[in-house]
Amino acid sequence: MKLHVALGVSSGDVAAFVGAGGKSGAILAVSGGLTQEGMKVLVAPTTKMLSSEADGLGPLVTSEDPGDLRAKAERALSTATAVVVGSGMLSKNRIGGVDPEWVGDLAGLADVVLVEADGSRRRPIKGTADHEPAIPDVATLVVAVGNVHALGTPVDEVHVHRPTIFSDLTGIGQGQSITPRAFAIALSQGSLARVPKRARTAALITGVEPGRTMSDAAVITRELWRLGVKNVVLASLSTESPARVWIP
Template structure:
């Protein structure tokens, strides 16, 4: 087993965008906590995220309010969405001005409306060009389920472009390979993380998935954010 920041080979001054479904916010929080032991961390979004209640030392709900608080190890920053418990992006230009204030930057770059699987709309994900690593995430628990609109965000797009039926390695690999999906327009370090790998059947599914995972430019990782256990392929 490895520490969470180790499985993604994270280095100082990395800017990491997280895409996918089924654990993006939890992954970002776990990474922030681990990386804060090595340096200062910014947690933000290029789309929208739920307004965090914990997991940070300082929260700024607007770019205008932000200042470089040297005493804070984890800073969460976004623009408060009026009348909603959400934070929106501070924008590319604003973020590019302050990334140098931090040792690590974590960006939630995708939305899924709390569903475990999704197909992107044209405006998603939003991966800024100064990103150094992208981590795509899905929960292993979707394997073996039959595709339905009650747990797939943008089901119409999913069924048209990826397919329907039992969710197996073939469907997941097709989703990973989709050029406007997890890694849209990104050509640097890419990772795919299967979350919620906890039971014997989950590990069996991982072993079967490994046999069909054939992406030379994407590193496969898996584990459980809940249990704090992480593995490399």
């Protein structure tokens, strides 16, 4: 099964990816699946994005003016199936995100808009600060991402982005091991705490392979269900091979 099908992404959606541990890989897989079906995709990060991540998606256009950015994106989409937009280059390797309020105007240019709406400094899981995530009001789907390999690791700076916030939310102290319940709380009550009223929600557990991690992901899934997140998808995302996807 393709990842976009499992998550329920279809034409007209503005899908925002939040959390940690695989947002960029998920966007790449979803974009690829949609373009294979003949759809046009616009990738609009509202947080910083690495230029290497954009390179794998499509041509990049940037502007600090929303009208100019829209015009550039429209021209790029006339020849490309997927285009990445940004506010400008923050450095040689980093692209500035767009204002979440711009996304509504950009949405009409493509069949689907994919928004990387959260930062995690490449950690497998995170604590969500009060100002996060940067979800556009027009989002129709919000996907909370976490990597199964966070399970059992200690709550510290190495394994968790914003570990103090993670501890405050989940009740797991600094240095203690992350439990399935804490993992699920971080997604359901952290990443998905401020979702637009009309938006659907889903949880995506990455890093899953048949065997131990599949069993671990199944336990996390049950906790997510108990917390009210009913749409849960498991995936193995790799740039070396097609995404593998399971629905528990």
